Amino acid sequence: MTVVYVPRDSAALSVGANAVAEAIARIAAETKVQVQIVRNGSRGMLWLEPLVEVETAQGRIAYGPVTEQDVEGLFAAGFLQGGAHALRHGPVESIPYWQKQTRLTFARVGVTDPLSTADNEANGGLVGLKKALAMQPAAIVEEVVLSGLRGRGGAGFPAGIKWRTVLGAPAEQKYIACNADEGDSGTFSDRMVMEGDPYMLLEGMVIAGLAVGATEGYIYLRSEYPDARVVLTAAIARARAAGWIGDSVLGSGRKFAVHLRIGAGAYLCGEETAMLESLEGKRGMVRPKPPLPAISGLWGKPTVINNVMTLASVPWILQHGGAAYAAHGVGRSKGTLPFQLAGNVKHGGLVEVPFGLTLRELLYDFGGGTASGRPIRAVQVGGPLGAYLPASRFDVPLDYEAFAAAGGMIGHGGLVVFDDTVDMSRMARYAMEFCAIESCGKCTPCRIGSTRGVEVIDKITAGTQRDQQVVLLRDLCDTMANASLCAMGGLTPMPVLSALNHFPEDFARS
């Protein structure tokens, strides 16, 4: 019996992985060869999807990108024995893109069957949780503090410090709220974890619950991720059946329940307080702070709100120790970050590396330049509220502080690449348009300013009183940056002004 892996990750599905799996099963049946098809997560080498792997004595041999039409030829080439073929890449773990990474959090993603509890345990699952069950809550919190883990949702706030606040807040009921709204364009690491190793996320949530004394967890998943919803729903049911979550976590007598809630297409509901409102069944309006959600969060109770990646990093930290995690990275940016290479890039995918690499290394050494073969002109880092950076900034190291000093924001680690055909005035206009569409409407600079911003940019590009309009645009951005309640209005000026400052020529044509 030969084991063949065909990913079930939605990126792979989006380019035909199901048809490939079916073709393999069909031809195997027709030719009476025994194969066991495992639907794994994705390795994150997304330009190679569907990436089929065959288990051989030489390890797992990779073929990709495989189409349904290629399957017959693969059989003819003896791919079940690792045979030569134009799509063969050799042992998957010797592909440089994979080899050069430091996979801590993504160690199992793409390797195991995401829904197999046995696979999870055989590959290091639950070790962190078992350790946590034997520790005092404060000791768990201090391990996370020691790791230096910072929030991966964008703001980079130290996770351990947040947990400490929630641990110290006396209450009958506390909550863990996992932010799985992943709305930033160019990001998909949360999705890949949820589809590729959902038990790791659940394990992280349980550990967070043990650390702060919370017995209920909510996952707020965006509706744009239907495949992740299917996997998470199944994973929660199986974890409950296995006793990993529920009334007595691993037989410890400690309770932790997990509920899945689905968003409804509002980017703003990724903002943590808007997410709380949405979980409570209301409009996703931003709440003023204070009170901090750590003191008064979901239904007014102390709540840990963490991004998927933040929580998913915790099992590794408990398993190997906070110091081992902090040994990776640079400065105050500890550990690894799964960067996501997206847009017009040749080798798009997920790259987990320690902080400190430069943009250039990611864009060229991993990304291989643009998909179109033209020069890279601009990269938007950190989602729709992140800056557009020109090639002159590609050598800044990716650590939170150094990058901020260079006028950028790492955010959730998404890199969207544009070639030299991009019109940056259009991207600036889009940033304003997006803010107008997604604004919750609470503050005037964001609600009205974004619509005015679109109009002003239209005038600039039409050449109507260009110089005055540019002054007006800067004024407007200044007001939005300073008088908005949350980062939606507050950071929209980032993409707008970075486009204007780095690519003024695009605003001068008409």
Added chain:
Amino acid sequence: MAPAQREIVDRAIARLRDLPGALLPILHEIQDQLGFVPPAATDLLAQGLNLSQAEVHGVITFYHDFRSAPPGHHVLKLCRAEACQAMGSERLEAHLRERFGIGIHETSADGRLTLEPVYCLGNCALSPSLLLDGELHGRVNERRLDALLDGVGVKSPPRSGCGCGKQGGCS
């Protein structure tokens, strides 16, 4: 509201009303089954959840997902966000306008295809991306888009007969 619709609304309320923050899950359930949330459901929801009609209406209109009218037979959610723009999603938008005469938030005259915007599907390394009837597709170009639409029986007008096999056919 037609009796069958009312039954679905009532059942969704009865089944989910005890969940904390029940309104969103109930709205999803209604839309999953009907394709939209009938405006007349507002009153039932308000009564069933002990909320004001204004609160319920406010929630329904806040979220981009919820529709107040039935969509076309097939729903295409085209990603308009940055990574897809970087790979030419705007060309797909233009192509749909040319073939079906529809823009974002519009339904083709024959009611077969509704085009809705979506802002990132998490498939940004294989952009441009779209969801067709809830199924994700990546690396879509004009040719592949035509093939996908052909696959669900959406053909350019004036050819008639959708062929998608749905009960009631496509009118």
